[in-house]
Amino acid sequence: MSIFETPSLEPNPKRQRIEPVFEPNPKRQRIEPVFNNSSLSSIPCPHSYAQHGVCTACNSMIERCHYRSFNCFKDGVQIRHEAVASAKRLMTKFSYMGDKKLPLVLDLDHTLVHTTTLSSLTKTEKYLIQEAGSRHDLWLLKSDDDPVEHLIKLRPFVLDFLKEARKMFNMHVYTMGNRYYADSVLELIDPRRIYFGKRVITREESPYIKTLDLVFADERCVLIVDDTRDVWPDHKSNLVEISRYCYFRMSNDQCSRPYSEERIDESECNGGLVNVLRLLKEVHCGFFRVKEELESKDVRLLLQEIEFKRGVLQGESLIL
Numbered sequence: 001m002s003i004f005e006t007p008s009l010e011p012n013p014k015r016q017r018i019e020p021v022f023e024p025n026p027k028r029q030r031i032e033p034v035f036n037n038s039s040l041s042s043i044p045c046p047h048s049y050a051q052h053g054v055c056t057a058c059n060s061m062i063e064r065c066h067y068r069s070f071n072c073f074k075d076g077v078q079i080r081h082e083a084v085a086s087a088k089r090l091m092t093k094f095s096y097m098g099d100k101k102l103p104l105v106l107d108l109d110h111t112l113v114h115t116t117t118l119s120s121l122t123k124t125e126k127y128l129i130q131e132a133g134s135r136h137d138l139w140l141l142k143s144d145d146d147p148v149e150h151l152i153k154l155r156p157f158v159l160d161f162l163k164e165a166r167k168m169f170n171m172h173v174y175t176m177g178n179r180y181y182a183d184s185v186l187e188l189i190d191p192r193r194i195y196f197g198k199r200v201i202t203r204e205e206s207p208y209i210k211t212l213d214l215v216f217a218d219e220r221c222v223l224i225v226d227d228t229r230d231v232w233p234d235h236k237s238n239l240v241e242i243s244r245y246c247y248f249r250m251s252n253d254q255c256s257r258p259y260s261e262e263r264i265d266e267s268e269c270n271g272g273l274v275n276v277l278r279l280l281k282e283v284h285c286g287f288f289r290v291k292e293e294l295e296s297k298d299v300r301l302l303l304q305e306i307e308f309k310r311g312v313l314q315g316e317s318l319i320l
């Protein structure tokens with residue numbers, strides 16, 4: 001199985017939609033729970049928050065099936081299912097009241113980067129192997145654990161995009177690539193993790209579709225940037241659809257010549273990320289325009305208004 005996002009959206013029949021299981025960080029010391037009266041009785045404690053399987057209010061062991069993990073928010077955090085929505089609302093409000101930042105979820109493949117395997121390069125593209133590493137936007141990915149070598153091409157404007165978007169958003173990565181791949185890309189675009197911190201969701205945690213259930217934020221405030229609309233069946237109204245960035249030759253496109261073969265690239269000043277950033281600024285601005293209305297603001301409605309103003313017809317989506 002490829003380490004990065006595969007173009008096919010076919011659900012993997014082997015994958016079941018299951019609650020994600022987060023492995024605790026092995027470096028952390030295991031905190032032994034203190035058994036008090038409520039843990040000795042068979043009645044579960046009534047509290048909503050836990051860490052590494054232990055209730056933060058009364059130190060009882062929790063029943064994991066009643067809780068959802070949010071490691072991408074804080075290591076080991078678990079919240080009772082019924083309390084998730086209100087916890088998300090509270091946290092998001094705290095964030096936007098404090099530093100005026102909204103949650104933003106970013107896809108990796110064909111959105112921020114394009115990755116291919118070395119073996120799938122065409123003859124005309126082979127020159128790129130020599131250039132990898134000596135250019136700031138093209139990197140070779142090799143690992144002892146994976147015999148397949150990859151080339152990662154950063155999308156033009158990506159570093160400026162992140163720098164600018166960070167002023168308005170708490171950014172998350174959500175990729176259908178695996179954890180090793182996500183970490184490798186982040187090493188290139190956010191080596192000190194100042195943009196994303198631990199807010200990284202991969203296919204190891206996700207069901208076969210992407211869902212905001214795994215993002216610790218109030219859906220009314222979350223914006224998503226992704227090139228694939230269909231992978232977000234339940235959250236299309238939060239989605240800003242970005243044009244698909246294809247640098248290398250795609251196996252399913254034998255007609256047009258890719259940027260790599262033409263030795264050109266997407267525009268630095270009028271490409272997908274530039275246009276998306278402009279739209280994100282507009283939504284952010286609309287959200288915070290009237291302080292008294294913050295409680296009722298909804299990015300989904302703001303996106304609709306913008307699409308309407310731009311004259312996008314019903315059924316057609318705005319692709320930037």
Ligand SMILES: [Mg+2]
Nearest residue numbers: 107109110227
């Ligand atoms: Mg993608």
Ligand SMILES: [Zn+2]
Nearest residue numbers: 045047055058
């Ligand atoms: Zn408790």
